[in-house]
Amino acid sequence: MTPLHFTTAGESHGPALVAVLEGVPAGLPLLAEHVDADLARRQQGYGRGRRMQIETDRAEFLSGVRAGETVGSPIAMLVRNSDWKNWQDVMDPAPREGDPDPRRRSLTRVRPGHADLTGVLKYDRADARDILERASARETTMRVAAGAICRRLLDELGVRIGSHVVHLGGVDVEVAELPPDVNAVADASAVRVLDPSAEAEIVGRIDEAKRAGNTLGGIVEVVATGLPVGLGSHVSWDRKLDGRLGQAMLSIPAVKGVEIGLGFEAARRRGSDVHDEIALAPGRERSGNVRRLTNRAGGLEGGMTNGEPLLVRVAMKPISTLMRPLQTIDVRSAEPAAAAAERSDVTAVPAMGVIAEAMAAFVLAQAVLEKFGGDSLGELRRNVEGYVAHVRQRLPDAVEPA
Numbered sequence: 001m002t003p004l005h006f007t008t009a010g011e012s013h014g015p016a017l018v019a020v021l022e023g024v025p026a027g028l029p030l031l032a033e034h035v036d037a038d039l040a041r042r043q044q045g046y047g048r049g050r051r052m053q054i055e056t057d058r059a060e061f062l063s064g065v066r067a068g069e070t071v072g073s074p075i076a077m078l079v080r081n082s083d084w085k086n087w088q089d090v091m092d093p094a095p096r097e098g099d100p101d102p103r104r105r106s107l108t109r110v111r112p113g114h115a116d117l118t119g120v121l122k123y124d125r126a127d128a129r130d131i132l133e134r135a136s137a138r139e140t141t142m143r144v145a146a147g148a149i150c151r152r153l154l155d156e157l158g159v160r161i162g163s164h165v166v167h168l169g170g171v172d173v174e175v176a177e178l179p180p181d182v183n184a185v186a187d188a189s190a191v192r193v194l195d196p197s198a199e200a201e202i203v204g205r206i207d208e209a210k211r212a213g214n215t216l217g218g219i220v221e222v223v224a225t226g227l228p229v230g231l232g233s234h235v236s237w238d239r240k241l242d243g244r245l246g247q248a249m250l251s252i253p254a255v256k257g258v259e260i261g262l263g264f265e266a267a268r269r270r271g272s273d274v275h276d277e278i279a280l281a282p283g284r285e286r287s288g289n290v291r292r293l294t295n296r297a298g299g300l301e302g303g304m305t306n307g308e309p310l311l312v313r314v315a316m317k318p319i320s321t322l323m324r325p326l327q328t329i330d331v332r333s334a335e336p337a338a339a340a341a342e343r344s345d346v347t348a349v350p351a352m353g354v355i356a357e358a359m360a361a362f363v364l365a366q367a368v369l370e371k372f373g374g375d376s377l378g379e380l381r382r383n384v385e386g387y388v389a390h391v392r393q394r395l396p397d398a399v400e401p402a
C-alpha cells in the first residue's frame, strides 16, 4: 500500500460529504482554516450556477488532528451540504412509506455526455438520480479538502502549487512569464487568468453561452515549484510520476486530456526543439546544482522530477447538462426525448484548476512520502535534508567555493 491514500464519500444533495486521508505524518500544523481556504477557492469562478450561492463549504475534522497538529492517525473530514434541507425528502435513506411520491425529482431523460445512461444500465437503476448524485462534481469538494492537507505538508518542505486558466470557451490566454505566486494573480481574476485583458472576453463568452443554454470547456495549467530532483522513478510503469499525475487528473469529472510540458506539441517538433539542454547551476541544491536552459519537459524526465517547475495542462470538456438540451431517450418510457435540464453551471473550468492543484498535491505528497518516509514531520524533514545534502555535492565543481 502506498504510504498516503484517501477516499471520499457523499452525494451532491445528501446530508454531507466525507473524506478519509491516511498516512499524513504527525506534527504537521493544521487548522480547519487551511482546508477552508482551498474549499472557498474551489467555489469561485464566473459561470457557476446558483448552487454555489447556497453552499459555504467548511471542513470539520473528525479525527487525526489535535491542538492544531496532525497526530499521525487517519484524518477524517466532514463538509455539510447546506442544500440538504431542500432535498431531504428526495435523498432520504429511509424508504418513506406512505409518501405518495417517494421518487420525486427523478431523472429519466438521460443527458448525453453524462454518467446517467451507462450508470442506470450498469447499476440496474430506474432513476438516473441514483447515478448523478455521485457522478456530480460536488464530490471534488473532498478531493480539495484532502489536497489542502497534502499542500500543507508540501508547503513545510518548500513546495508550492498553483494553477491558472490558459483557455476557456474558445479564448486562449497568452502568458509571457509566470509570476512567482501564480495563485495570488489567478485568484484575483473572476476566471483565474493571469492576463487581465483576456478576462472580459472570456466573461463575454460565458454570458453568451448562458443565454444560448449552452456550456463551455477549457484548459488549466498546474505549476509546482520547489520540488527536489528524483521524485517518482523510471524503473517501473506504476512508479512513473507522469503516469500517476495523468491518472489523477483524468479522474477529475469532465477532464478529457492531460499534457506534461509541451505535451502533444512535442510530437510535432524535432528533437532539438523539444529536449531541454543541461547546464551547471551552482546554488540550485535541490536540483543537484544543474538546470535546464528551457523547461519544455515540464519538470519531468524518465518519470522523475528533474528539479524544474512541474507543468501539467488539464483539459475539461463542456459540462453535459445543457439548458437547451440535446436529443436523447427517456429510460422510463423508452421514447425519444429532450435531455433533462437540471440546474447546473455554464462552466467550471476555473474551479477545475483548484481541483487539479489538489490532485497534484496528493500525487506529489505521495511521491515525497514514498521517497523519504517519516512518521513525523521532523523525521520527514531530516530525510529530505539528508538527500538534498547528498545530491548537492554530486557535482562538486558546480558548487561555488566557500
Ligand code: EPS
Residues within 6 Å of the ligand: 012, 049, 051, 052, 083, 135, 136, 137, 138, 139, 141, 321, 342, 343, 344, 345
Ligand atoms: C453539478 C451541478 C450543480 C453544480 C455542482 C455540480 O449542482 P446542483 O445540481 O446542486 O445545481 O453546482 O457542483 C457543486 C455542487 C460543487 O460543489 O461543485 C453536477 O451535476 O455535476
